[in-house]
Amino acid sequence: MLLAIDFALLLEKLILVVVVVFASLGIAMYTTFAERKVAAILQDRRGPNRAGPFGLLQPLADGMKLFFKEEIIPDFSSKFLFVMGPALAMLTACMTSAVIPWGDKIDFFGRSVDLQIADVNIGILYVFGVVSLGVYGIMIGSWASNNKFSLMGGLRAASQIISYELAMGISLIALLMITGTLSLKEMVVQQQHGYWNVVLQPLGFLIFLVCAFAECNRTPFDLPEAENELIGGYHTEYSSMKLGFYLFSEYINMFISSVVMATLFFGGYDIPFFDESVLAPNLAAILGIVALMTKVIAFIFLFMWVRWTIPRFRYDQLMHLGWRILIPLALFNMLATGGVILYFNK
Amino acid sequence: MSDHILLPEGSIEKQTTTLNLGPTHPATHGVFQNILELDGERIMKATSTVGYIHRAFEKIAERRPLYQITPLTDRLNYCSSPINNMGWHLTCEKLLNVSTPKRVDYLRVIIMELARISDHLICNSIVGVDSGAYSGFLYVMQFRELIYEIYEEVCGSRLTTNIGRIGGFERNFTNAAFEKLEKFLDEKTGYPAQLREFENLFTRNRIFMDRTIGCGPITAERAMNYGFTGPNLRAAGVDYDVRVHSPYSSYQDFDFTVPVGTTGDCYDRFLVRNQEMWQSLSILKQAYKKVQEFKGAEADIYHADVPAYYLPEKKDVYTKMEALIYHFKIVMGETEMPVGEVYNSVEGANGELGYYLISDGGRTPYRLHFRRPCFIYYQAYPELIKDGMLSDAVITMSSLNLIAGELDA
Amino acid sequence: MDIKAYIILSLVLFTIGIIGVLVRRNAIIIFMCVELMLNAVNLLLVAFSKMHAMSSAAKASTNFASDAQIFVFFIMVVAAAEVSVGLAIIVMMYRNVHTIDVNFLNRLKN
């Protein structure tokens, strides 16, 4: 059965994979630039503006520089694991994009191409699974660095990500109760025809948002790399492109979680207050992608905005927030959602 | 488990991790080394090492005439060097029995309070940075630039000001300096508005409050025993302020309060510093008003009339013999210094900044000792952070406002 | 696939788990071997469920076939519970005696 592979489909998917991976890399690259610019604007500064017009070549310069920097592998670290850390971080960051519906179908030389690499029927679980693996890159890298600051960063990352995954999962369950499907594509379709999930699940969205911040190690949850406490946290010992991978994966994670949030709660590629079906399918698809990207950019801006505004938590306060506030809230949200569904379906 | 279990051979009996914070750790803002014994994230023990930028001020001071010591004092607490300068000049004036006109006193008060604000704003915004919020720091730093501009108008330098001379100032305040001061004091666009915004950003933010409340606390008795002075002591609840206790430079003419805290934790220190900035602003306004009240010839007085210690004007040097002689005497450091010893202190940004000057009548001090508040209260740091978390240690460090230059002399 | 292949694979994994338990003295690795053994069983259960599904394809209920997978599900639950308690014990033990060598615990007898 498996031999009967549709090679055209394979090719199509392959191209899509390449496009998506490169697009997310490119977006991540420019997210680093955007972060600097946004930080600058929020702080009454100008930000990088010397590399190329408006400093647009800044990320390229950074990347190039990191590539040509000396690689240092600390003496007593396990070399293999030391290299594997950033690689894993990068890999898991990129893998999530596989199940995201980037847009509707697009007609391409008479062929209807689905703008989604794999419409897995358990899509959201896949996302969840990959996200749960993301911590390995940090942990392995931090352990292999053989540095106490790194190790502490790794430990903080591990406990933080596990703790917040729970609340995230529970808040998702409430969402799943409403949608009744695990497929991301179907969720988007549902939202196209009804309300956005954020209207139905405001609390769930809030919890998910907080957990997404935590999973991406962004302020106020950036304890694993808290620069004033742990120097660089888990990537203290990394130099050159391995460091680049870590920094990059953080931005890819941010991008992907923005996409996931937009898809789950904000209708994905749905254009609000507008019926796409009146448009030509290609145009609709492209507009859909634009809509999705707009939402994503808004989320990324939110990520940065929060980062440059509020202080970070202390380790025990972070745990307190996760276990004593978010999880009970998520449980309550789940129960309430269940109750409401039962009441209306009676 | 009970104690009859023998630990296996070679097992490490130490339960804690040793973490070396510094001397180049970002949290130390200067150079201290703290060796922490951590149990998880909790600090069990801390040992601090200082002296990484020891520069032998006291030895240098024994080789320099009085006026050359002013640049040295700049480099003690470089966040508020004018206070150090003024303190030094006040000490010299006390030794040389020079009394200063009121206008000089008020101008000094202006400069000193500006320095206090610039110091406190750095300290408080660094507390913000160390707790992870960077923007507030950059917002208030813009006003520190304005303070520096005022210094620059008065003395020509931004940070290590070398401002003032024995008996007064090097030159009169220009109009530009007063204009900038007005700009600084403006309620709408000046520092008060910015400070209010800064407070809004932090003081009632739960994350910040959680981070700072109960972090690095000290009781009034312990603080006193440890030799705390300044805002850190006042945060513990003791209203000791040199400006009130032994007023210098006509501080008794001003109306201000001494903000005190209760627990001496980081939050109290933060609030006390913020309040002190408000008080300084109020003093600045009063002082500026008082300075403006001088009219006519009085408005041009910027130094005491002490030709033996204050350099004559350049044009007099070129023309008058007497002035030339004084000029040479002062520059060569051959002013007549009475034999004696004097201790004088001012309220520095960090606490009581004392100068103990022994003169044997020579051209240089026989011995000059600086009472550096940082140095004295830093020894309480291990006690402050004990049983706290690692993050607490960082934030306590910055809220104590430790200035390495002052600490190590 | 032949069911025997799955049986043998699971068996091999299971045996590796047993050998690990017997050979190693590090409590954590022993613990991991137990997890490996549980997984071997899980694999076999899934395989059986699929085997059953084929044989009972004619029969009406597919629920019947997923029973085995539900067992796997429960095993995972038990494993997770076990790990949480077990690791807590190991951490406790490490904290008190500073080793995770299981042989060391023999000395409790004294």
Next chain:
Amino acid sequence: MSIIQIIFLLLSVMAVGSALMMITSKNPVNSVLWLIVVFFAISGHYILLNAQFLAIVNIIVYAGAIMVLFLFVVMLMNLNAETEPIKNRRLQLIGVTSGGALMLIIVSAISKIDVEQLVQINAGDSGLIKVLGMNLFKNYVLPFEISSVLFLSAMIGAVVIGKKEEIDIKK
């Protein structure tokens, strides 16, 4: 050999190989990582058997949570290769032989039975979440609830055990 067989073989070799690496590597961190590879191989098998839900749950639960915990504990204790004392070679040999013997016995016992049944690959809907869910919440709702109670008690137990006693043993 069909593609399925090739995949099966690859996954099996991966699983067995990494399992062996797991018990032989000196460094506990490496052991943990090899075990994760084993779990991935087993998840691969699940997918091959069209039990996608279990596959992803296996990854989430085992690789994503349990092994992170293991790694966390190993890192917390800062265990290295040197931590484990060298064990008696003879005892190790005995362990390996007895384990091997057990396997041999079972293999020989199984080879006696003549099952000719095939496993359904990549087909059937019994692995789908819908089917599983229906079965779980209809027929197994009581065990499900009991397992949740078990989970809760395990959690409480872990917290109670893990809570630091205030007694200092050095006293």
Next chain:
Amino acid sequence: MARPVQFNNTIKFEGIPEGYMGEGFMATNFEKVVSLARKNSIWPLPFATSCCGIEFMATMGSHYDLARFGSERVGFSPRQCDLLMVMGTISKKMGPVLKQVYVQMAEPRWVIAVGACASSGGIFDTYSVLQGIDQVIPVDVYVPGCPPRPEAILDGFMKIQELVHAEGLRRRHSDQYKELMNSYGIQ
């Protein structure tokens, strides 16, 4: 006491010292591109001990904004940074620490000595102060001033940029460079 003179326009300036160009090799276009990239992405490691550190804060602040030059990411881990900015007095107690930080940095690395104390000891010609950090590590650019104005720090930073731009990729492997390192007892 108004000064009659406003500017000193007889400013001395010397070019980049020998040994930075891709000596003996044609600087290829590729090399140029890499140098250009490096030039625009210098991540500083502030080794701030005293007064100059405070002026560095001002340099990072809104008025001067070092970030414009692409060096916003101030790292504190020596591994990740390209430019060691030594600001402030380095005492003899601190000297070994400074050297260690330098050794920990990944190539290519540059050093800028900001301020009189770091460059030469400044007014602290005393028993406890290192008379210039070039006694322990090689320095690429000196910035005079005590402390230098932020403009002067930026000026020094741009000098470093020129240096980075001129530096060939092979310089770090040249014998001359190795000799320099050996003279400081590094490696």
Next chain:
Amino acid sequence: MQALTNKAKQVDRAPMSFIEKMYLPAIIKGMSITFSHIFKKKPTINYPEKTRPFSPVFRGMQILNRDAEGRENCTACGLCAVACPAEAITMEAAERQHGEENLYREEKYAAKYEINMLRCIFCGLCEEACPKDAIYLSETFTPADYQRKQFIYSKNDLLIPHPQENPEAYKKALGNRANKITVN
């Protein structure tokens, strides 16, 4: 502790109210503050292209003055070197020879005058110490350079351009103070 003064004032340290405990209000308030800064005028000065105005008394690099006829003012009395806390000034005096009156104003002049710019702390004491109107600090900061030896500024580097031989540069050095200059 008893109160030592009657000026003490407690800081406001009220416990968190329920709303404050919810994190969000303060976070939103903070975020609105940072957001409002997007629209603020940026104070950044694009340094190499634009410079911030220095104050007229800024203490920058030293300059050795000449009088209106282009004679050097310095008489090598050594007061500046004595006054220098950093001991950065070195000079050698020489007697003015016959026929050099157009070069040096006084009978003695500095044959060698060096300032070690790396040592100099720009405190301005040399300017104050000078009785001959010879050394002034200018509004120019000393530029950075690559080698240590470049920082010994000799007399040629410090002297103001000759007013007659190089009037343009001289005018530039005087800046907008040319009209204020008084000949003594």
Next chain:
Amino acid sequence: MLSNEIIQQKLTDKFGDVLTDWHVPYGMLTFTAPNELNLKVLQFLFDDADLKFNFLTDLQAVHYPDNKGAELAVVYHLHNWVDNIRIRFKVFADINQPDVFSATALYQSANFMERETYDFFGVNFVGHPNLIRILNVDEMDYFPLRKEFPLEDQTRIDKDDEMFGRG
């Protein structure tokens, strides 16, 4: 109200004539105590219900090389916050055996200050919990602030020695 006279009276009542050299330079009561009595005096000043000198403002030493047999003077500055009055007292020690009792038991703040004094002058504070060098490197083998030691670093290369009298 506490005044210098009362303090002097109280101290003389307590210790008799061993406290010498009473004078009041620039308004601060100053006296000298015998070396071995320093802790007793401190204790008295600290404990007395009226004196309440419970803040140690400053502690340092001065080196008088010509004062044979008592070259090192350790100077204490005490402050009574309630009545806002300061006093200063000195104890002298022989440079060959500079033993002075440590005040750390009374004032925590004396810890670093005594270490600094030890570091600079080599005063041996008996009873100090951790009397090691604080500001200088541990390897240093002299006490730099004593008058006979030079200030300058001998490695400085960029200075014309003759110009500054070091040649």
